[in-house]
Amino acid sequence: MKDVKKKILYIDPLLQNGHVNFNNIYIESLRKSGHLLEFVFVRGYEDKLNIDSSEVVYSIPKVFFKKDLGKLGNRIAYFFALLFIKLFVDFKKYDLIIFSSFEEVSFFLSNIKKCCLINHINVSTSVESKVKYFFLNKVLINNSLIVLDKETKSYLSTKGSYKIYVQPHGLPNAKSLIHTNEDDEFGYIFEELIKYKKILFSPSESSSDKDFINELIRSNKFMEYLEQEDILFVYKDKSPVVKRNTLVISVFLSQNAYDYLFLKSDIILIAYPTNFKYRVSGVLLECMANDKPCVVSRIDTLESYSDFFKYDAFYSNIDELIQIIGDLGKFNQNGGGFYRSLTMLEPNFNNFIN
Known part of the structure; x- marks a missing residue:
């Protein structure tokens, strides 16, 4: 008997x-499941995902997202956006409704039920x-939840009897090295890169362990190591401290500039604090997708990915960080890259939907 195609609404x-990367990955995986997909996005967002407008059954007015209204104001805007969706979209037409992101307070107040929500933070x-x-x-009493790792599911199982499903985040597409001299604003960055033998880049600012980054900058041992090995340490900070062998980025990088810096770097530093829990590191997935080696904070959320590394990537202090950087210089890839079994990180909706 031939499987009956189900109708899925992705919101x-x-x-x-x-x-954008996450939505592209999940939508592609859902399409592979062979079911019928329709969408609800904020007006114009489908263009970023290369989705034909004929597949969009409703466009949320962009007026709700014109400016940051603060925590309370944003929640009120999200609430009205959800009410508009309920008003103009017939949920009964669909076998499965997926919300690819949600804000818990406004979602509860909207009284939307029997949907599948995706956890991010x-x-x-x-x-x-x-x-x-x-x-x-x-919200979870009346809706199911997709989480991106087993650790989050284990945590939630201690909190209540929820319907929780694990679907990996998936890997973004590999980056392309695109750089033109038109990016004059970031010219000083590119000029600095070519002066050094190696580049150590810490891309994250909002999620980074600022205390550890500051500890690195104050460490004579680390600074001497950078100078001895001719390494440039590039990191983001709004209050830069000028030191030798460091480059502080205090401006917002364009996507092209970020990609260029990421690909030109030899090692990526992923320094997150211990309260970084039950969420996914987009930077780590970028490293895996681009076979870029990284050194990673030894915290539970990140160590859950240890099986995908071909080397010990996790540090607890400056000495261990220096040791890993040195070991990576001797690492023999044997033509196989720095990571393994990455197909395990791809979402698969075949069994989930059927």
């Missing part, structure tokens, strides 16, 4: 440019906020 109610922020946990719990 991203939040205008988040940082989720919702569980992580609920750990430290009783208010967010209260609303997340209420």
Whole structure:
């Protein structure tokens, strides 16, 4: 008997440019499942995903996302966006409705039920906020949740009897080395890169372990190591400290400039604090997708990816960080790269939907 195609509605109610890669990965995986897909996005967002407008059944007015209204104002805007979706979209037409992102307070107030939601930072922020946990719990009573790793599912299983499914984030497409002299604003960055033998780049600012980065900058041992090995340490900070063998980026990088810097770097530093829990590191997945070696904070969320490394990437202090950087210089890839079994990180919706 031939499988009956199911009708799936994929909704991203939040205008988040940082989720473009994620949405592309999940939509591609859903398409491979062979079912019928339709979409709801903030108006114009489908263009970033190369989705034909004929597949979009409703466009959320962009007026809700014109400017940052603060925490309360944003939640009110999200709430009204959800009400508009309920008003103009007939949920009964679909076998499965997926929200690729959500904000727990506004979602609870919208009274939307029997949908499948995708966790990004919702569980992580609920750990430290009783208010967010209260609303997340209420939402999960009436909806199922896709989490991106087993650690998050294990944590939630201790909190209640929820319907939780694990689907990996998936890997973004490999980056292309695109750089033109038109990027005059970032010319000083590119000029510095060619002066050194190696580049160590810490791409994250908002999620980074700022205390550890500051410890590195203050460490005579680390600074001497950089100078001895002719390494340039590039990191982001709004309050730069000028030191030899360091380059501080205090401006927002264009995507092309970021990609160029990422690919030109020899090693990526992923320094996250211990409260980075129940969420995925996009930078780590970028490293894997581009076979770029990285050194990683020894915290549970990141160590859950240890099986995908062909080398010990995890550090707890400056000495271990220096040791790993040195070991990577001797690492023999044997033509096979720095990572393994990466297909395990790709989402698969065949069994999930059927």
